[in-house]
Amino acid sequence: MLQLKDLPTTAVLGKFAERYPDADVTAVSAFLHLLRVATDLSAALDACLSKHGLLQGRWWVLILLMREDSRTSTPSALADKAGVTRATMTGLIDGLEQCNLVERIYTKNDRRSVLVKLTDPGQAKLDLVMPDYYRRVRRCMQALDEKGRVQLHQILELINAGMPALIE
Numbered sequence: 001m002l003q004l005k006d007l008p009t010t011a012v013l014g015k016f017a018e019r020y021p022d023a024d025v026t027a028v029s030a031f032l033h034l035l036r037v038a039t040d041l042s043a044a045l046d047a048c049l050s051k052h053g054l055l056q057g058r059w060w061v062l063i064l065l066m067r068e069d070s071r072t073s074t075p076s077a078l079a080d081k082a083g084v085t086r087a088t089m090t091g092l093i094d095g096l097e098q099c100n101l102v103e104r105i106y107t108k109n110d111r112r113s114v115l116v117k118l119t120d121p122g123q124a125k126l127d128l129v130m131p132d133y134y135r136r137v138r139r140c141m142q143a144l145d146e147k148g149r150v151q152l153h154q155i156l157e158l159i160n161a162g163m164p165a166l167i168e
Helices: 010-019 025-050 056-067 075-082 086-098 120-140 146-162
Strands: 102-106 114-118
Touching: 010 025, 025 056, 025 120, 056 075, 056 086, 056 102, 056 114, 056 120, 075 086, 075 114, 086 102, 114 120
Parallel strands: none
Antiparallel strands: 102 114
16 A cells, blocks of 8 residues: 655645645645554554564454454454455464464354354463553553543544545
């Protein structure tokens, strides 16, 4: 994915607005800044997880399984919750299974029916990763007090509600 490192100045956006009257300079500037921060956060998370030998996709699968009381789920439910295709989820599960972090449990009556279970080594991996992750997130977000975090959450919800305008 292309990552715009050089965000346009207000003056540059003003030039665009002269040519394209629908360009709302402050909206575009805020949108691009949010996109830039989101991209940087994702890269920083990758760097954090790579210190533990994980990639984001695999980590999210482990997290999703840990959220379940039984530590199990179907591959299709995992794909839906992770927002990926079933084929992508199959690849993530394959990699995690090779590392013994998850196991597939097949139904005796129907080998096509499968559950994915977080193994004890998978839980142990999370028990190593999560404290580091939580420390880093706390430091990343330390400039915002509790009220600021609530406000940020509300703002992000408002932006998320407007997202269909980009897709339609």
